[in-house]
Amino acid sequence: MATLQAHNPAPDALRQRDAASGNADPAADDGWSTPHSGRGFFWRSLRRYALLALLAVFFAFPLLFMVIGAFKPDDRVLADGASWKAFVPFGASLDNFADAFSRAEFGRLFLNSVLITTCIVLGGLVVNSLAGYALARMRFRGRKFLLGMVVTLAIIPFQAIAIPLLFMMARIEWLDTYRVQIIPFLANPFFIYLFYSFFLGIPRELEEAARVDGAGPVTIFTRVIVPIARPVYATVAILSFLFSWGELLWPVLVTRGSTVRPLSQGIAVFQTQPPIQWGDIMAFATMTTLPILILFLVFQRAFVQGVSRTGLKG
Amino acid sequence: MPTDALLARPRPNARDGPTRWFGYRRRHTYQPAERTVGWLFSGPAVVLLTLFIVVPFLLALGLSFTNQRLISPLPVRLVGMENYRRIFADPVFQRSLVNNAVFTVVVVPVQTAFALFLAVLVNQKIRFISFFRTAYFAPVVMIMAVAATIWKLLYDPDIGIIDGVLRAVSGGQLSPGWLRSSALALSAVIFMSIWQGAGFQMVVLLAGLQDIDQELYEAAEIDGASRWQKFRYITVPGLRNQLVFVATVTTILSFRLFDQVYVMTRGGPLDATQTMMTRLVDVGFNQQAIARGSAIAVVFFLIVCLVTLVQRLLLREREAD
Known part of the structure; x- marks a missing residue:
């Protein structure tokens, strides 16, 4: 019995079952294939965690470097950069953070970013999910064409249309505003497609039942579909947050000064005139990254579940 | 009635x-x-x-057949295919096409395989696993501009940790200088991009792994399947949808490669990291040759359409087998 369970993918459940039936037999432990005890288990766990930790170092060391650098004076960042000292906060102070606020107007840029991103995420969820639902469920003239259009438009990168779009925005005098950074990004073909493929997977019976009860399309959408579709909303919300929080090119083109500029532009301030203030850059970068990291930690479960149930298809 | x-x-x-x-x-x-x-x-x-x-996009298409510049003494007129002829004759654009191709051909399979490895690794039910998941995902939540700025410093030949460690290990012999070397800059960009993107793919694949019916593994167990066989005949087919999704999206994003290059190298040194998008921004904005920039946008669109179409056909053929 023990050997059969050896590589079982759900050892916890089995162990509980064995414990409950008094079936756990230490004598059957061959020290290698039984996952939860013995010397083999120890070495295997050690190997496993060593691998996991090595990879964690690979992924996290630039972040660690950034956070520690944020507390160091500029000259120390440079002096310590090439050795282990880069990861020890020598001469720690909060000066860089103060600089980020005073010189790069971190507060202002942060609020701008929050405002722009919130509008894009919330507005985008409404616009894109409605379109995805119509494409998945309703029969109307031009549906096939729209679907084809959505898939094709998903290919076009923003840089490719930035020039004519900039002209258009200048023509209607939208430059240096919040709306020029929000409205063009609300509808997103990729997100429409994600919603579309999720809605395709919802059983029709639920809507039929609601319809028999006399519900109209709007009621059915808001009362029946949206609650089921929470995972895909979570996924799209996070993706669209990441995309708009990091937008780099467009704000350079359409904004002057810090009044309506988002965070991604702030770092440039410290790089314009030499010497480059690496400490300040690190502080700014840290304050830009940590809020998202915390947000992700909080919503991690929803995100993984969301991706799992979005039914991502090729 | x-x-x-x-x-x-x-x-x-x-x-x-x-x-x-x-x-x-x-x-x-x-x-x-x-x-x-x-x-x-x-x-x-x-x-x-x-x-x-x-x-x-239609405006870009129209502009690409004219001689429009941002500020120009010449009147705007139609020039036919002139812009297309010029961009294909432009050695920098040729270089950018090659770079985009290399980047895609390396990043799509390597990053997908790496992410699959990570997903299997973090799919274990052991202690602290959510910590590791978050650590591997952390680069994804960094703004690309920020991540690229940090990596620029890490790659620096004089003050960067990477060359610092290499020097320490090799007794001062080895200091490749990554982003400043025209031979290595593209590899450095590729490495950094995989570091940044693998975590996202991992989450998609992890979600797929958790949907695979565990009984399949138990049945294989009883039939005496090896770990490799289980991976090859249960895990990979079970993840088909996710793998296709991840590979398709990564291909499109690879062609769009812009942010990290723009921040780290601006396409240099000696155009070693030029991509279609950096070239577009260079020509269209910095040189203000709007018409030629638009032509690059159109060519880009056609290339990606073609690649996506070929990918679709290949995958469909597989499915038919």
Whole structure:
């Protein structure tokens, strides 16, 4: 019995079952294939965690470097950069953070970013999910064409249309505003497609039942579909947050000064005139990254579940 | 005919084709025609997509056949294929095409395989696993501009940790200087991009792994399947949808490669990291040759369309087997 369970993918459940039936037999432990005890288990766990930790170092060391650098004076960042000292906060102070606020107007840029991103995420969820639902469920003239259009438009990168779009925005005098950074990004073909493929997977019976009860399309959408579709909303919300929080090119083109500029532009301030203030850059970068990291930690479960149930298809 | 009887009868097309709204009225509540609702629902998205993607793209298409510049003494006129001829004759653009191709051919398979490895690794039910998941995902939540700035410093030959460690290990012999070396800069960009993107793919694949029926593994167990066999014949086919999704999206994003290059190298040294998008921004904005920049946008679109189409066909063929 023990050997059969050896590589079982759900050892916890089995162990509980064995414990409950008094079936756990230490004598059957061959020290290698039984996952939860013995010397083999120890070495295997050690190997496993060593691998996991090595990879964690690979992924996290630039972040660690950034956070520690944020507390160091500029000259120390440079002096310590090439050795282990880069990861020890020598001469720690909060000066860089103060600089980020005073010189790069971190507060202002942060609020701008929050405002722009919130509008894009919330507005985008409404616009894109409605379109995805119509494409998945309703029969109307031009549906096939729209679907084809959505898939094709998903290919076009923003840089490719930035020039004519900039002209258009200048023509209607939208430059240096919040709306020029929000409205063009609300509808997103990729997100429409994600919603579309999720809605395709919802059983029709639920809507039929609601319809028999006399519900109209709007009621059915808001009362029946949206609650089921929470995972895909979570996924799209996070993706669209990441995309708009990091937008780099467009704000350079359409904004002057810090009044309506988002965070991604702030770092440039410290790089314009030499010497480059690496400490300040690190502080700014840290304050830009940590809020998202915390947000992700909080919503991690929803995100993984969301991706799992979005039914991502090729 | 009584309404109730009509409703009680199972509708013949209840399961196939999109839901029909039309014709089902109950107690005189008004139900708008399905086609109207369809357009109302998709209307906002259609208007926005048209205004902010379709129209600018068509403008780019139109501009690409003219000699439009931002500021120019010459009157705007049609020049036919002149811009296309010029960009294909431009050695920097040729270089960018090669770079984009290399980047895609390396990043798509390597990053996908790496992410699959990570996903299998973090799919274990052991202590602290959520810590590791978060650590591997952390680069994804960094703004690319920020991540690229940090890596620029890490890659620096004088003050960067990477060359610092290499020097320490090799006794001062080895200091490749990554982003400043025209031979290695593209590899450095590729490495950094995989570091940044693998975590996202990992989450998608992890979600897929958790959906695979565990009984399949148990059955294979009983049949005496090896770990490799289980991976090859259960895990990989079970993840097919996710793998296809991840590979397709990564391919499109690879062609769009811009942010990290723009921040780390601006396409240098000696155009070693030029991509179609950095070239577009360079020509279109910095040199203000709007028409030629637009031509690059059109060529880019056609190339990616072609690649996506070929990918689709290949995958469909596989499916048919």
